[in-house]
Amino acid sequence: MKFEKQGDGLYRLDVTGYVCPHPQLYTKKALEKIGQGEILELVFDNPSSGESIAAMCDSAGNELVSKDLQGGKYTWKIRKAAG
Amino acid sequence: MGAESQPGVVDPFERRGRLWAYAIVGFLSLLTVVGSFISDYAIYLAAYLWFGFVYGTCLQYGRFCFSSAFRDLFAVGVPRMAVGLMIAMVLFGVVSAFVTASGNSTFHPAPYGWHSVIAGLIFGVGMVLTGGCASGSLYKSGEGNVTAMLVVLAISLSQAIFVDVGGWLNALVPQTWREAAANRGLPPEITVGDGWIDQYLAGHVWNQPIATYGELLGFGNPYAAAFVGNVLIGIVLPAAVALAAIYFVWYRKSDLRKRREAGGVRPGFAAELAGYWRMIAASRRTAVAGLVLGVAAGLHMYVMKGLQLKFGVSNFADLMAAMGFTSGISIKGTVFDPGYWYLTTQEAQLVGWILDKLGWNITDNIFFGLENGIPNPILNPALWMTAALILGAAAMALLHGEFKWKGTTLELATWALIGGTLMGIGSRLGLGCSVGGFFSRVSQGDVSGWIFGAGMFAGAYLGVKFFNWWTERKMAREMAAFGP
Secondary structure: OEEEEEEOOEEEEEOOOOOOOHHHHHHHHHHHHOOOOOEEEEEEOOHHHHHHHHHHHHHHOOEEEEEEEEOOEEEEEEEOOOO | OOOOOOOOOOOHHHHHHHHHHHHHHHHHHHHHHHHHHHOOOHHHHHHHHHHHHHHHHHHHHOOOOHHHHHHHHHHHOOOHHHHHHHHHHHHHHHHHHHHHHOOOOOOOOOEOOHHHHHHHHHHHHHHHHHOOOHHHHHHHHHOOEHHHHHHHHHHHHHHHHHOOOOHHHHHHOOHHHHHHHHOOOOOHHHOOOOOHHHHHHHHOHHHOOEOEHHHHOOOOOHHHHHHHHHHHHHHHHHHHHHHHHHHHHHHHHHHHHHHHHOOOOOOOHHHHHHHHHHHHHOOHHHHHHHHHHHHHHHHHHHHHHHHHHHHOOOOHHHHHHHOOOOOOOOOOOOOOOOOOOOOOHHHHHHHHHHHHHOOOOOOOOHHHHHHHOOOOHHHOHHHHHHHHHHHHHHHHHHHOOOOOOEOOOHHHHHHHHHHHHHHHHHHHHHOOOHHHHHHHHHHOOEHHHHHHHHHHHHHHHHHHHHHHHHHHHHHHHHHHHHOO
């Protein structure tokens, strides 16, 4: 697991290789750590986590800005809800 | 996807994946055809195989993991899998109620009691540690996940060893169990005095009550027992209540917020019902998977019973004997042949068969020796279901560009082995896993199903509490690197 700040308002969480429930738990915690309106770039490769993370974002009002899948690896950008 | 960002463009990775998916389907078709040339009875194995394939595709498509139904509620407050699970159980129950009512069910209810709760609790902790239950780990193995493969290995090994081990564990058997087991009059080959699980089963579990809701409520008419007792009272009502509880605890607040933002909150019963329905319809692919799984699981019972009637047998061991194979058949003259969707026992049989070949006396216990046998894997019907489930999941993942070989790490391998072992132990204590011990039993109105599920629920809570603490520590370490 790697969680790093990449710039102003941009964070990256890499949970490649992790199985459930790690990706969704780390994503939840990472979103709790960053500020409102900031972006979390999430990288993971466990498909079932994606379904739970999307539902979690929808429930909390966080916006899924972009979704990509290349070679079995997902890269999602999530903007934390303003409040 | 790949595709998700460039619609209409199929990259070489996806194209290769699709070819592999078609190759899997072709291979299984070829196997079916070749089998039918070898023996008429091969259709029995093929039925398990193709239902396993359907289960695998549905599980992967819907990211359908029983573990996540419980775990994701506590971990991230997401009810989508709990909803999918309830849909699947109701449909499985409705479809198979006809076969139950007509007296043709292949299902046998299990004893229920405190042992079911404890077994579910141990299984529940294990399934959170591993990241998937028995079915979840199998379908994730099909996605190329090595950690999930380790989980399957740990479940299989731990079961095979747990059902046979005696020695110092015999000292932990209560005297009442020991005496009751000794007085059962079991065949001497079983050596019932040596083996914790043997004495647990013969001395305790077999003395516990067995009932379906239809029987418990005293319905004399088999159709009333199946449809009103088992389905309506045993599945639909508890599922509706469980979903209502999930709606109020985990879904309603965010649904209200979204409705407020959309400018339309009208309080009242109709609004709550609409919210309840939105929760059910929230994850289309999980709901669709639940629907297909439920119907397929019900049809599976019809097909297996139909084949038994066609061949005039009640267990695949009879067909094995007719083909001239008697090795690996249990003392009762049976092999494990559930006739419906069931996992874990057949994987334990594979390990048992290997241990037997290595010289371990693995048949002096109730699980292998008396009841399930250790048939050659080629002739193990339920094992075909497991293998095809993995291949079905692989085909679906390959079709959607989601197959990826994923190695493991020391951390994940540790959780996989510990959690898999706990699931193996929980499965044998509860006489089934999240599928055989919970899903299939609830769907057949077996009283033990919800009791095992209650234990899984508590186990999932404890497992998530632990992982919350664990991940928080790791996050804090990462955060320290870039300051507040």
